[in-house]
Amino acid sequence: MVISWPTRLTTLCLCAFTFSAFTCNIAHALEQVATSEIADITESATPRAASTESQGHQADGDDEGHKGNGERLSEKNENQHTSQAKPAKSATIRLAESDAIFQEITALSKEKRQKLRIIALAPHIVESMFEVGAGQQIIATTAHADYPEAAKDILQIGNYARLQIEKIVQLQPDVVIAWKTGNPGDDLSRLRKYKVKVIYSNPTTLSQVADELLILGQLTGRETAAEQAASAYTTQLNSLKTRYAQQAPIRTFYELWSRPLRTVANNAWPQQQLALCGAQNPFAHANDDYPSVGLEQVLVTLPQVIIQPTQHAADTPDALNWAKWQHIPAAQNGFIFHPNADKVHRMTSRMLDEVALMCEQIDKARQFYQANSPVSE
DSSP states (O other), X not given: OOOOHHHHHHHHHHHHHHOOHHHHHHHHHHTTSOHHHHHHHHHHTSOOOHHHHTTTTOXXXXXXXXXXXXXXXXXXXXXXXXXXXXXXXXXXXXXXXXXXXXXHHHTSOHHHHTTOOEEEOSHHHHHHHHHTTOGGGEEEBOTTOOOSGGGGGSOBOBOSSOBXXXXXXXXXXXXXXXXXXXXXXXXXXXXXXXXXXXXXXXXOSTTHHHHHHHHHHHHHTOHHXXXXXXXXXXXXXXXXXXXXXXXXXXEEEEOSEETTEEOOOTTOHHHHHHHHTTEEOTTTTOSSSSOBOOHHHHHHTOOSEEEOOBGGGOOOTTSOOGGGOTTSHHHHHTOEEOOBXXXXXXXXXXXXXXXXXXXXXXHHHHHHHHHHOOTTO
């Protein structure tokens, strides 16, 4: 399959736009979609009948784990965690395909685990490592790992598209923590051939951020700090679920990318966030997690809220100027919000703080429409 230059240019621009490895992973996956296939996705993204959309913000994907473009996330499984007050002290998930290595490392003494030399191959892994107190053990990472501030000083040995295999081997890490769906699969295979110990990060639901904190705590001998961080995260997540679970749905369009116009659906990571806030995505049941949609398709849904994640939560010239279409309620009433893309697109506890703010903004719009009989209804 030949990938057109416009598609490749979209990939490069999308990565530069958000400085987010998560979004770059989406873009990288899009390179695998030919122009004709994108057209098919656009056509299939038309909102379904009202009987289907009346399900509101609940994602109905039966599948879990990775399935192609980006991460497939199961909101159905998320609901099973609502009543959980705090995460179990023994993580309920394992880093896929690496149980033996995980068990080998966790069998070491706490002192030895706290001295492991670790390469972390994604920004979200770096953030979570610092959160459990193991940031100083990271000897190398990938591009865009920029939080906390100390992460900017870590050696970078690749990006979402390619890893510097020779450099990684030369560094002789005790273990590499890779992102299962965000790092090049062929490079990870080469690392294993060089007998480099690789374990995987693969959070696929909002609740699994807490599980990953526990796992990283076990790997680095910092169980207590990890348990505290995971418990605080889970408490905040459950609080948001409780607060917005019974709220009236509000039509919300999520602008992931503007050229071509692309949104989120099904079990996509941002779709789970919309669901958490009680937002109703008109494209939630498209055939793809990150469908390309036509501007006209969006306008006819009359979105009440528009979400435009941007770097540093600010306006950007690359985003669509929705104020040009004053017939849609979101533009009429100024309900166009700009969460920080680097936060909402990373699977970390810091993400949840930004999502909580986004939920508050959506709820402010909800209350406005309920009090003012919106034109669109």
